[in-house]
Amino acid sequence: MVIVMAPTATAEDIEEIVSLVGTAGGEAFVSRGVSRTIIGLIGDVERFAALNLGGQRGVAEVMRVSTPFKLVSRENHPERSTIRVGGVPIGPDTVTLIAGPCAVETPQQTLEAAEMAKAAGATLLRGGAYKPRTSPYAFQGLGEAGLRILAEIGERTGLPIVTEVMDARDVPLVASYADMLQVGTRNTQNFALLQAVGKAGKPVMLKRGMSGTIEEWLMSAEYIAQRGNLDIVLCERGIRTFETATRNTLDVSAVPVAQRLSHLPVVIDPSHSGGRRDLVLPLTRAAIAVGADGVIIDVHPHPEQALCDGPQALVDADLHDLAEIMRLFPPLLGRTQV
Ligand code: E4P
Ligand code: PEP
Numbered sequence: 001m002v003i004v005m006a007p008t009a010t011a012e013d014i015e016e017i018v019s020l021v022g023t024a025g026g027e028a029f030v031s032r033g034v035s036r037t038i039i040g041l042i043g044d045v046e047r048f049a050a051l052n053l054g055g056q057r058g059v060a061e062v063m064r065v066s067t068p069f070k071l072v073s074r075e076n077h078p079e080r081s082t083i084r085v086g087g088v089p090i091g092p093d094t095v096t097l098i099a100g101p102c103a104v105e106t107p108q109q110t111l112e113a114a115e116m117a118k119a120a121g122a123t124l125l126r127g128g129a130y131k132p133r134t135s136p137y138a139f140q141g142l143g144e145a146g147l148r149i150l151a152e153i154g155e156r157t158g159l160p161i162v163t164e165v166m167d168a169r170d171v172p173l174v175a176s177y178a179d180m181l182q183v184g185t186r187n188t189q190n191f192a193l194l195q196a197v198g199k200a201g202k203p204v205m206l207k208r209g210m211s212g213t214i215e216e217w218l219m220s221a222e223y224i225a226q227r228g229n230l231d232i233v234l235c236e237r238g239i240r241t242f243e244t245a246t247r248n249t250l251d252v253s254a255v256p257v258a259q260r261l262s263h264l265p266v267v268i269d270p271s272h273s274g275g276r277r278d279l280v281l282p283l284t285r286a287a288i289a290v291g292a293d294g295v296i297i298d299v300h301p302h303p304e305q306a307l308c309d310g311p312q313a314l315v316d317a318d319l320h321d322l323a324e325i326m327r328l329f330p331p332l333l334g335r336t337q338v
Pocket of ligand 2: 132
């Protein structure tokens with residue numbers, strides 16, 4: 001069961017609901033979104049029904065939700081959400097370009113990559129300081145030193161930053177630098193991490209597990225929402241299939257399917273999907289055409305020297321075409337580029 005509070009509901013109104021639910025032996029999870037507060041209830045639905053929750057002050061609606069995910073479900077929130085990251089919108093009216101280096105390597109490389117991102121029209125800067133690598137011998141990221149570089153370059157270029165956090169214990173530290181926390185494909189079902197980012201007070205980009213179903217992905221989003229954070233953006237980044245020509249197989253269908261099931265924005269990562277520079281622009285066109293609310297793209301000033309994922313990074317020569325796609329495609333779908 002889900003309670004949607006009216007925009008005018010006060011903190012006392014919300015407390016009253018939480019306490020009433022407690023008297024019926026239930027648990028209430030309060031999630032505050034940009035536009036309204038939603039309370040997810042766990043417990044005996046019949047006992048909740050006896051509480052006349054719909055008649056309580058500040059309550060707009062009480063809903064029984066049939067999907068296993070409730071707070072992120074579109075069933076209780078028919079309007080699609082817009083999430084703001086440092087003031088930059090990600091939602092149904094816009095197509096947001098997020099770009100930057102896969103990994104923060106040096107201040108100079110990060111600055112050059114941020115300038116490339118900006119030249120292509122990006123309004124958010126991506127970059128990893130904690131890198132989830134297959135090999136323990138591969139570059140693991142600069143850690144806090146990388147966060148410092150990213151934050152400095154973000155400030156210098158005026159781009160809010162999106163960066164990955166891999167461990168629940170690092171969430172407060174990463175959140176103190178980041179405008180948006182990223183949960184990577186390898187951690188989509190790290191439930192302790194999901195709960196920690198749910199409490200961090202920052203928007204979250206949740207990648208789809210490389211072998212995860214859409215329902216599993218939305219259940220992971222529900223973990224974040226249940227801890228009080230509805231500012232979640234879903235990111236389709238390609239899934240594992242039998243195909244070996246590409247690094248992963250971009251599941252374009254996941255965008256409309258997830259958007260139908262959930263009110264959360266959905267973006268595509270064409271870099272990690274294809275894993276090849278020559279596929280990034282075609283997959284970006286596909287992303288916008290299928291209705292993605294944004295794209296997140298790797299760029300690098302010298303990909304041949306990159307410490308992570310060089311083959312999929314766009315270079316200077318690609319920026320003009322990326323900027324043109326971002327300028328021309330969104331208006332065809334009634335959206336503006338952000
Ligand atoms: C990139 O952002 C990831 O850290 C990278 O794709 C991990 O892959 P790899 O370690 O197998 O190269
Ligand atoms: C990334 O975007 O830096 C990343 C590690 O992506 P994914 O989790 O999708 O592999």
